[in-house]
Structure formats: structure tokens, C-alpha cells
Amino acid sequence: MTVKSTARARKKAAPGVPGNLRAGTGAAPELVQLLTPEGDRVEHPDFPLTTTPEELRALYRDLVLVRRFDAEATSLQRQGELGLWASLLGQEAAQVGSGRAMRPGDYAFPTYREHGVAWCRDVDPLNLLGMFRGVNHGGWDPNEKNFHLYTIVIGAQTLHATGYAMGITKDGADDAVIAYFGDGASSQGDVNEAFTFASVYNSPVVFFCQNNQWAISEPTTNQTRIPLYRRASGFGFPGVRVDGNDVLACLAVTRWALDHARTGNGPVLIEAFTYRMGAHTTSDDPTRYRGSEETEAWKAKDPITRLKAHLEKEGLADDAFFAGVEAESDELGLRVREGVRSMPDPDPTLIFDHVYAEPHALVDEERAEYVAYAASFEGGEQN
């Protein structure tokens, strides 16, 4: 036997990848689900949820408006109004479910894709677009709505969230924190260190991993060989896998986790098993690395169609309601489109604003230099 074939034989014998890790599956017994893809309510012994028809309609409205906002941003990018966009298409339920589970005093630390969570925190959607348009690096006051700035460096915010949660404990407050990240982020040192700190200090932080099956071109199997929610046990706290396309399950599980955390029981890891329907960002080309069959299969689990089916089957919403949401979504689209188009470019002296909180001689000197230099064009001869 050649060396090569031995190596290959050894590889074959290596443990396989658990089926429930693979993209396109996920219907494993541990998956918490309260609403089937067909729109039927099911019960879960650990995560009971009672909802009024009004609450269900409100969740439906959230899902539709958030999707519309995202679609509008995607078109605005195509039209050259935004430099880049990271779409949440397909992940609405994970974001709205978890976002609506939060109480006003709770704090969210997002990545760059949590537009649906921002919506639930009542952050003006136009605020989210400044960074993608290139007029600022964030630009909103995180403390106003307890929604932190978007973080692009993968995983960094999980430590910020944990530190914030440690502060809550020190203050004796009963708030909780939720840290969002992706399946790819689970590989980062920062995320693993956040798990350690949160566990050791018993901090009220819920780690909410949206496993959308892909980290740009890399499938989850490139990051882990066990289902992600099971990571938690190695760090000493509970992990739950929830159907990330089921807004009710996401709501129930996150509500439970936040309460668990805020009542002194320490962190929880939630893995929302979902799917990124579009490209990673508008500069990505998913046809290079994944097949359309996979995307088609996930379409059947769409979070909005299943809630709509439920509302219709149970007679909880009439045509007027759906038409009303549609009209509201058109208004939102228009507001976003006009808002972005009329967003002014910043004055270049923005470069020097807020570099330090206190005056800094070098920055002041360079600002003065820049202003004089720019003025030399405006006033001077043009040739």
C-alpha cells in the first residue's frame, strides 16, 4: 500500500460529522420548535409560551417590516447609495424573537447583521445605514436604546457584552445582556474567552449564536465538529438549540434564558439554527460555494410564511390586517429610500472630530493644517 492510500484510509476512519451539523438538516430531536413550517403550534415541555392574537400579529408585523427594510437596503446598495450591505434575509425570526424577549433595561451587543434586533430596540433604521453608506462608523448613542454599535471584528463584542454583564452583577441590578454572533465567530479566541469569563463570574449574559450555516464561504463544519449549543457544557453553562426560523420558539427560549441569567444563574448559550438566504454581503458571490438545492430546501422553512399560515389557519388575522402591514411596509421602504438619498456627506473635518475626548495638540495641529490646505483650493486659482 502506498503512503497516500494509508493516509486516505485513516481519514475515512475518523469520526464523521454529526448529521445535525450539516446545512439543510437541523430537524434533530434537540431542536426547540413551537411553530412548524406548516404553521401549526406545537408544545415543548421546557419552553411553554402563551401568546395573545395581538402579540402574534405584532410579531408578524415585525418580521415583515424588518424584511422590507433589509430588501430596501439591498436595493439601495445595488443603486450605489450604500457601499455595502449585510442582509438578514432568512434570519428575521431569530432576531425578532430574541429582540422581543428583551426587557427595556436589557442590553444588546450586535454584530453587523442584527437589523431586526435594532428594530425591536426601537433604533431608527436609518441610523443603521450610515456606516454602510460610509458617512460614519456607527453614529448612534448606544446607551439611548441599549443597543451597542455594530461590531465588524468577528467575536470582539462577546467580551464587551460579558464585561457589561459583570458590571450589572456588581451593581446588583436585575438586567441581562444578549451577545449576538455567528457560527463562524464561535472559532474566535474572544468568543471562547467570553464564555470563560461569563461562566467564572456567573454573569447575566445570553450568548445568542445565529448559526446561519455559513461564514462567508465556509460551512459550519469548518468551525466545529459538534453542534454549537453543546459547546456551553464544556464551559459550565446550559446550551439550547432552537429553530431559528420559528419566531415563537426564539421568543420563548430567549425569554427563559434572559430570566435564567438575570436571576443569578449565569450565562446561557442559544444556538438559533437558521439560514442565510442571500449572499454574505452584497460583495459576496454564494454561487461559488453552495448549491441552490440547499437554499430551496430552507425556503420551505421561511419564518414569515409559517407565521402567516398560522394566523390564517387559526383565523387570528383578516385581509385588512395583512393589507395594513403591507401598506406600512411600503411607507417604511419609502422613508428609508428617501432618508438614505438625502443623507449628506460629512464635512471632511469629521476626520478630526472625537479622536480624543480631551483636546489633543497633534490632532488640533493637523486639523488646522487640513483646513488651511482645503481653503487654498476654494479661494485659490483653479487650473
Place this chain on the structure above:
Amino acid sequence: MADRLSIAKALNEALRKSLENDPKTLLMGEDIGKLGGVFRITDGLQKDFGEDRVIDSPLAESGIMGTAIGLALRGYRPVVEIQFDGFVYPAFDQIVSQLAKMHARSLGHVKLPITVRMPYGGGIGAVEHHSESHEAYFAHTAGLKVVTPSNAHDAHWMLRQAIASDDPVIFLEPKRRYWDKGDVGDSSDLPLHSARIVRPGTDATLIAYGPMVKVCQEAAAAAQEDGRNLEVVDLRSLTPVDFATLEESVKRTGRGIVVHEAPVFLGMGAELAARLTERCFYHLEAPVLRVGGYYAPYPPSRVEESFLPDLDRVLDAVDRALAY
């Protein structure tokens, strides 16, 4: 060869040749396999060399760098891709505390022939963390070599030379020039660490590297119309620096201007200006000037044009130098 290639393609060919020539050469990084990297620099390589040699790594820069060190200890020659400049910092500790020092700590017994490729610099309208120029951090760390090409020929040959080097090389790729085309010759005409005079001149020497070389060439062409004859030197290697070429040029023209995208304060230009002043003092007609970014975080893309040195800012510095 003598082909006309984009910088991106020239790099791709260099990686291909290096993989062909040495079975110990490996590529590692995020999304470098099927996707071919976010800039497609590794396009088609996994298909041709397999997943064992073109490795899609977990999304963990410290992990990528640290395991590359381990592979090098085991006799491999890893070429690591950091996806974007702003994402190297999680790997910073592995690079400056481990990669840079092992050769010295082992009294020369351990060699780490690792090349760390990184797109760097601005000018492409990107979001935060995608436009940084962090060359000074790496150049400041003894034990690392830092190089950056400005054209397709150098991109190809400098990468092959970097991979062949037994020292760790930080290979900075000027991302806004990826699509610029140029002739790639069939052998290297310069050692990895030589500077190149890309345009001879007599009135002042513009010293640049990476993305700013083109800006300086354009500035020199514009100055020519005003009857000014500027020399442009492409530094190519940031450590070691080819001071002999710089010194010779500055002594001849009497004026030196260093241009880079990174903030001027404590940047490469500070070092070059100080050394050139020490070595060329009696030949200088003006202080060695610097043109670069401001002492501020890299700004949002709609104002990056104000941050980045452009032809006008270079010409302005030329005016100042000539006014002495």
C-alpha cells in the same frame, strides 16, 4: 513569462508556482478554498492542489497564525492569508511575540519560513477595519521582514521570493491596486529587499511604497509640466530598508519627501526622514518632508479622499521642499 497581468493574477500565479515547486508549501486562511479568497487571489488553487494544501481555516486569526507556526516547526512552509488588514490584530500576539522571536530565542536553530499575506490600505470605499495601514507595527518588530509591491511584476516575484525566504515575511498587498495591470517578467530583476528607482529625476526624491507609488508617479508627471523633474523611488521593502539607494538619490537631488497612507506620526516616514537627515545632512537643501494620513482613525469612506495623500498633497509638499 512576460505576461500582462493584474496584480491579483500575478499573485495568484506566484502562489501557484510556489505550490508546484515545493510540496511543503501550504496556503491557509479564511475563505481561500472554493471562494478563492474575498479578492480571489487564491482562485482555483484548492481545485488544483487539494484541500490539504489550500486549507480553509476556522475563522480565528490567532489560531491560523499559531498553527502556521506549528506547521513551520514541523517543516512546512505556510503562506497565510489574513482576509483584511483590520483583522490581523487578533493574530498580533502570535506574530510579534512568537513568530518574530523564535529564531533568535533558539539561537538560530528554529526557522519559521512563513509568509503572511494581507491586503492593506484604503481607497476602495470600504467599511471600518477594511482600509488600515499597519506596516509600522510590524516593521517595528525585529525578526519580521515587511515588504510590499506596487506593480504586477514585483507582486509576482516578491511573493515568490518571500515564500522562498527562511525568515517570516509580512507581505502587504496594496488592495486598491489589485486590478492594475502590468508586465510580469520571467525572472526577478531585483533582490527582495532592494528599492527601485521607478522614475529618475533631479529636483527632489519622492519615496513611496505600495499604493502610493502610483500617486507619486502621477505627481511627478504633473510636476514635469511645471518644469520640475522629480525622482520617484519605490521602497519595496520596509524592513530591511535599502538605505543605500535612498541615500544616493537624496544626496543627488538634495530633497526627500516620504509619502505613505498611514498616519505620519510615528510612521515609516518618521524613520526614513530621521535616517536620511543623519546620513545626508550636508547634501540636503530642505528638511526631509512627510506626506501621509492624519493622526485619526481611518475615516468613513465618504471622507477617505481627504485622509489619503493624493497628487495635490504630494505636489504641495514638493512646493514646500523647493521653497527652502
